[in-house]
Amino acid sequence: MAKSAKRAENGNRRLSAEERAVRGRSARRKAPRSGHGEFEPPAHRQDPVDVLERQSAGRVADLVPIRYGRMVESPFRFYRGAAAVMAGDLAHTPDSGLRVQLCGDAHMLNYGLLGSPERNLLFDINDFDETLPGPWEWDVKRLAVSLAIAGRENGFTDRERAEIVLSTVRSYREQMRRYAGMNHLDVWYTRVDAEELQTLAAVELRSRGRKKVAEALAKARGRDSLQAAGKLTEVVAGERRFRSLPPLVTPLSELLPGEERSVLEGQIRDLVESYGQTLPSDRRHLLRQFTVVDMARKVVGVGSVGTRCWIILLLGRDGGDPLILQAKEAGESVLAPYVGPAEHTMQGERVVAGQRLMQAASDIFLGWHRLTGIDGRERDFYVRQLRDWKGAIEPALMVPRGMRALGEVCGTTLARAHARSGDRIAIAAYLGGADVFDRALARFAEAYADRNERDHRALAEAVASGRVVAQSA
Structure with missing residues (x-):
């Protein structure tokens, strides 16, 4: 990661809290807060379909049409898969010069429920495929725009969408200002747990909304390896095996002929054994x-479709003691062309390092490995449990009040993640106590939602013309 913002540029002297605050306020001269409300596409903006096609070039060819099929369904689905498109646009927006560890794809569906190692249910960011150090504003903008787009698809009014984005960004700003006054360890130990979500629901939502939150929490606690095994596996000739659900789930026995399958099976077994070296010794045991x-x-997912993703069934004591791991390919972050490459030589390590830094608590089996495929090419992977008390957000079912409450908790969560890695005092001072930045992002969110709709239409036209092939799945 970039050198700490707490160090003076010309030496190793640690800046005082006041000096850091001055640094943040001074950044307003470089990037006025109100300026974040403007979005003007660069003169030589890349064609969005070109960007997607370049990404697809290194992916599994027979899966790429599924990616386009999912993205063309709606502007929101397009947005989910177009992180690379937006990264190029964000590189031309105001930048305060303050850096944090970015999620890189902080849209609203990349937040959700997950289980901590202590078996507490937490709310946190849950996708880090694009994580890299960069301008903190980029994550906030990615989140704000996602809410504006989801609000449009739900038929919310202009005012309702603006209130949702304003509440989200205000939550980020106010929480960052709280963190600015806290000790390092207090910031590090902060998390959003299920009890806080229920408290928020009780205050913000009507009875129907509170019921939905309670149902979501209960459902998340049931989503684990045992539940996944019940859904994804079956007993064949006395042995538990993955079900065949092509193209979404395809057992290796159906994917490749005998010799190639045997080679790949051996490589994946080696991956499981070798990646364990990246785990703490107790978890390796x-x-x-x-x-x-x-x-x-x-x-x-949507944006990840076409990348190589293996699910691996392991058994413990007996058939009733399953563990399902997911080994997901990790390529270079879409942010890298604009913020520089990762310091890690392995992309899987980049993902894991970013996740551990930003999340309040991470999967106990989170690790990484480089695998040489049957085609002789080296590819990086990160590994985690397929499900570990994970709960998903369903924006299509939300009313404005519910989406506003969700936006607020997402804003709070993102502020905590950024405060762990960046200069929270400088960022808080830059944001200030007024709502200048909040109002600017409400304008930006609508402007970029317009751009996203045009990009979505461009993909739909590319599908209609036969330039790209889309498949529903």
């Missing part, structure tokens, strides 16, 4: 108590 019994290729 736990992993070794499980035995690999089956593997399959899985299609995940």
